[in-house]
Every structure is written in C-alpha cells, then in structure tokens.
Amino acid sequence: MSNREKIAEKVRQWLKPADRRRLxxxxxxxxxxFAEGADAVMNKRLDRRQALKAMVTGAAAGAxxxxxxxxxxxxxxxxxxxxxxxxxxxxxxxxxDEERAAxxxxxxxxxxxxxxxxxHIQTTPPQKGxxxxxxxxxxxxxxxxxxxxxxxxxxxxxxxxxMQYIRIFEIENGQDGLASANxxxxxxxxxxxxxxxxxxxxxxxxxxxxxxxxVGATWKEDDGIxxxxxxxxxxxxxxxxxxxxxxxxxxxxxxxxxxxxxxQEQHYLGxxxxxxGVMEKCTFCVQRTRKGKLPACVEACPTGARVFGNLLDPDxxxxxxxxxxxVFRLKEELGTEPKFWYFTD
Amino acid sequence: MPHEFFVPSIPHHRRRRATSLWAISxxxxxxxxxxxxxxxxxxxxxKDTIAANEGHAEEPEAAHLIxxxxxxxxxxxxxxSPEDYFVETRADQLMHAPCAQCHSDAIPLENEPxxxxxxxxxxxxxxxxxxxxxxDPDKHMESLAYLKGGxxxxxxxxxxxxxxxxxxxxxxxxxxxxxxxxxxxxxxIVRNCTGCHDPHRPAFPKRWPVHNPxxxxxxxxxxxxxxxxxxHE
Numbered sequence: 001m002s003n004r005e006k007i008a009e010k011v012r013q014w015l016k017p018a019d020r021r022r023l024x025x026x027x028x029x030x031x032x033x034f035a036e037g038a039d040a041v042m043n044k045r046l047d048r049r050q051a052l053k054a055m056v057t058g059a060a061a062g063a064x065x066x067x068x069x070x071x072x073x074x075x076x077x078x079x080x081x082x083x084x085x086x087x088x089x090x091x092x093x094x095x096x097d098e099e100r101a102a103x104x105x106x107x108x109x110x111x112x113x114x115x116x117x118x119x120h121i122q123t124t125p126p127q128k129g130x131x132x133x134x135x136x137x138x139x140x141x142x143x144x145x146x147x148x149x150x151x152x153x154x155x156x157x158x159x160x161x162x163m164q165y166i167r168i169f170e171i172e173n174g175q176d177g178l179a180s181a182n183x184x185x186x187x188x189x190x191x192x193x194x195x196x197x198x199x200x201x202x203x204x205x206x207x208x209x210x211x212x213x214x215v216g217a218t219w220k221e222d223d224g225i226x227x228x229x230x231x232x233x234x235x236x237x238x239x240x241x242x243x244x245x246x247x248x249x250x251x252x253x254x255x256x257x258x259x260x261x262x263x264q265e266q267h268y269l270g271x272x273x274x275x276x277g278v279m280e281k282c283t284f285c286v287q288r289t290r291k292g293k294l295p296a297c298v299e300a301c302p303t304g305a306r307v308f309g310n311l312l313d314p315d316x317x318x319x320x321x322x323x324x325x326x327v328f329r330l331k332e333e334l335g336t337e338p339k340f341w342y343f344t345d
Numbered sequence: 346m347p348h349e350f351f352v353p354s355i356p357h358h359r360r361r362r363a364t365s366l367w368a369i370s371x372x373x374x375x376x377x378x379x380x381x382x383x384x385x386x387x388x389x390x391x392k393d394t395i396a397a398n399e400g401h402a403e404e405p406e407a408a409h410l411i412x413x414x415x416x417x418x419x420x421x422x423x424x425x426s427p428e429d430y431f432v433e434t435r436a437d438q439l440m441h442a443p444c445a446q447c448h449s450d451a452i453p454l455e456n457e458p459x460x461x462x463x464x465x466x467x468x469x470x471x472x473x474x475x476x477x478x479x480x481d482p483d484k485h486m487e488s489l490a491y492l493k494g495g496x497x498x499x500x501x502x503x504x505x506x507x508x509x510x511x512x513x514x515x516x517x518x519x520x521x522x523x524x525x526x527x528x529x530x531x532x533x534i535v536r537n538c539t540g541c542h543d544p545h546r547p548a549f550p551k552r553w554p555v556h557n558p559x560x561x562x563x564x565x566x567x568x569x570x571x572x573x574x575x576x577h578e
Contacts, residue, residue, distance in 0.1 A: 127402065127403045127404065127405060128402070128403045129398065129400060129401055129402030129403055129404075130402050130403070130404065131394065131395065131398065133391075135521075137521065140522075142549055143554060144552065144554055144555060145554035145555050145556040145557075145558075146555050146556075148555075148556045148558075149555050149556040152556070162557075162559050162560060163559065164558070164559040167558070167559070167565075168558065169565050178565040179564070179565075181564065181565040182564075183558055183559075183564065183565065184558050184560075185554075185558065186553075186554060186557050186558065187553075188551045188552065188553055189551065189552065189553070189554055190549075190551065197565075199565065205388070205389050205390065205391050205394060206388040206389060246565075289529065290405065291405050291410075292404065292405035292406065292407035292410055292528045292529065292530035292531060293407075293410060293527075293528055293529070294525070294526075294527075294528065294529050298524075299526075301524065302541065303541070303549065304522060304523045304524035304536070304541065306524075307520060307521060307524075308529055309520075309525075309529045310402055310404070310529065310530075311391070311394075311395050312395060312398050312399050312400065312402055313399075313402055314399060316520070316529075317519070317520025317521065317525060318520075320519040320520045320521055321520065321521045324516075324519060324521065325521055335388040336388075337388060337389070337390055337391050339391055343521070345516070345521075345522070
C-alpha cells in the first residue's frame, strides 16, 4: 500500500458514512476530496522533507543562506527572509521555548512589514490544575446574538465570508428533534413559542477531529482546549468532516478584516489572523481565558445563558451547574465527551 | 438503536418546571441506551479526568482584570459568604440618586404620584405590587424596604428580590442564574439582579438580534439522519 493510500485509509476509518457523503456533496459529485487531500498531504510532506534534506546535506550552505538572507524563495528583502524561515519552522508542539519566541518575533515583524500592524502574539501555556468547561442555559438564551458579534470581533473572523464560530438555533417548543432547528432566523427575538440553543466547538475529551488529522496540526492541550496550528494545517478538511457537531470552519478565501478592527492581542494558537486554505474554530478564546478572562461570548451575553470556568475547581460556577442542574450533551452516545453542556432551569 | 440526541421541550418559563421532569426521563433514556458506539479502545470520560485532577489550581493572576469594577461584598442573610465574593454596585448607577434631593420628607401616598411618570410597574400584578412594596415612603429613599420592614441598601437589592424569588437567588448565588463578570479566575464578582432586570418591568425585552446568522450550515444536524446511515454499514 502506498503512503497515500494508507493515509486515505486511516482517514476513512474515522469518518462516518454520512460525513463521507457530505464531503463528497461539497465537492460536487465525485469522491475526489480524499485523493486531493491525500495529495496535499503527500506534496506538503515531500515539500518539507525534500527542502529540509537539501538544507541538511548542505548544512553549511543552508545556514549561510539563512544568514545572508539570499533565500532561494526570492529577493534579499527582510520579508522574503522571514517568510523563508517561517516556512521551515516546526509544528508548534515540537518547538522549544526559544523557537516559539523566534517565530513570534518573525510573525510580529511580518505583520509590521505587510500590514503595518503591531500585534502582540502570546504563547501562554495551559495552567496546572485548570480544565475548561462550558455550560449553556437553553431556558435563558433569547437569541440576541451578542455572543456572535463579540466572537467575530475578538477572534478576527473573516468578514468577507461572514465566518462565525457560534451558531444559534431557533427551535420550536415541544419539538423532539434538532433536525428542524433553524440557524437562519433574523427577526425580533425571542419568538413566541421558541427557545434558542447555541453551538460552537465543544472541546471534546475524545476529539474525533484530532484523530483524523493526517499531519498532527490539531490537538488537545492540557487545559482541554482543542487547538489548531494554522501554519501546520494543510487544509484537507478531514477534521471538518469528522466533527459530529459542525464545529470547524474552513477558509475558502483569504480572510478580510478592516485594518482598524483587527484585535491585536493575539495567541499563536488562538485568534491571530489565518490564511486562506486552513481550518479554524472556537478556541474558548485561548488568548483571553489563559489570562483569567472570560471568553468573549460569555462576557458579551446579556442573559447569563453562558457559564464558563474551571472544571477542576469544585467551587466554580460550572461545577455548580453540573451538580445541581439537569445537564445533557449533544450526541452523548458517540463517546466524544464534549466539555460543553446544556441545561435548563 | 441509540438515540441520536435529545432535546427537552422548553415552554414559556411559567411551565418550565413540569417539562424539566420530562427532560430528565429523556436524558435517562439517552444515557441508558447511548453506550453503543464508543470510540475504541477506551475513551476517557470528563468525569474521570475531573476526579483524577481535582485540586489546587494555578489560576492566572486576575486582580488587574477586576480592578475597575465597583463592587461590594455579597452578604446573604443566614449564610456566611466567602471573602472573595462580590456583587456589582447599583447605588452609583441610579439616575435619580441621591433621592434626598427631593425626598426629604415622607411621600404622601394618598395622592396620585406627581413624578416618575416613566416608571410603570409591570411586575406581578397591581394587586401584589405597588411602589411601596419595595420603597418605604416613610423613611428616606436611599434604600429599599424588606416586605416585613427593615432596610435593604440599593447595592444589595438581590436580597429584596430573593424574598419572593428564592430559587433564582439560590441559583444566582450558585452561579447558574445571572452572570459572573470580568474574570473566571480570582475574586468572584457577579452582576446584580437589577443589572439585568429592570425591577419595575423585569421581563427581558424583545429586540432584533445584533448580528445576522452565517449563510452556511444553518441546520444543526444532517437532515437525513446520521445514525440511520451509519448503522447500515
């Protein structure tokens, strides 16, 4: 079996038939996505491997290239030099602290050169004894969408495609299935006889998206946050198909954000602006929450429907909800173990 | 055949309690039938992760995040509130404060009110609630009045509301009604009842959403039923 087939095979194992069909549907007919995806994987890998090999065999020459800024990618400009170094950096998880600091310095400098922006990109690690959890009160949400707006602004979401991590569904009272849930309402809320339910990335304990990623570009951190290394992602979209909750988003085009609206307080694994062709999703606002702040959606919610906190702290609000309310999670039977619960008063 | 998911019906809040029972029974159903399709080999459960790691957290320093929030310590009658538990102030938010500008004397309540035309009570019924249910006309207006007499400072109006809405007060205290502000770590500061509810007309208003939804993925689930398909394979 060729490498390419192996990868496709592995991915297939994790996909549900319906998801497979959905991917195919997206692609307009033929089951080409797998081939293309696997190609992308292989090409990228080969790219990296060949280039790295070239650098290693000509180690001295390679080092010289880097130092003198005469990169083969063109020009002697500082920008080309930085981009060249960025291209060969490691997966974030494998970087040493120095390497992380170095890529942050490069990325901040590149923003300056390319957009004249001054972002601050953190690499704040998970805290010991912290496991984030989230609860959503479906008897409180009124469908106002303040959370959606706050999320877009906080996380530098693409305004061009109206990208949103959060979806709010309007559901009729008494309905016994979510199939009829409507995520496309725009009228005065709350509508008579309806309730509202929000979804986003659930940061599963057993995230299927992580398992299917063929290049290890997405993983679960120790505080439970499932993150994406945007610079390692190859955009094959397997994770999108594997997520039973439609939690992941793909950048079909280059994200557009008005310069004066870019949130400059960023995290490497969080809200720093993404490129075309990579996956992204809710990160529980890692850039905020690891500093003690509430996620933007929780802070913006005027109804208190959103509860966030440390699951390992028995005195936290989230633990009060779990202990005292009737909670449930979506598709519990899949064993994904979301750290996102719903409850009613 | 596992249940794909379940959704309790959420009626208007007045009927809420009855249906939550329905919700539990459905939840139990989901739990009891739902252990079919587990991920191999052994998926970890959040419950176990919590049990294994619960303990002292190295919470991020949050003092600077809450520095600007004006607050007073929560004091609930009959319970000792922890030292790091606060509520946002209200007295400094009132447009008409200090009330004593005009209310140096007791208000003659036999007259029709000659002021505060903007305040129209839509809270319970007029047989239950008048201005003096919460405001004591004989005392100065700087505080609210308990039903059985005695004063409640504006900053602690949750105690006034809690006399009638004790379940909401309990959940507010626990953290499932109302909201924490500024930070999840460090000192706990919560929003006052009147930070969300106008005491004179406490229902949440209808309004337009502040943002339109995204044009893509507007259904929550595959309409054709995920589960059915996978069980055929």
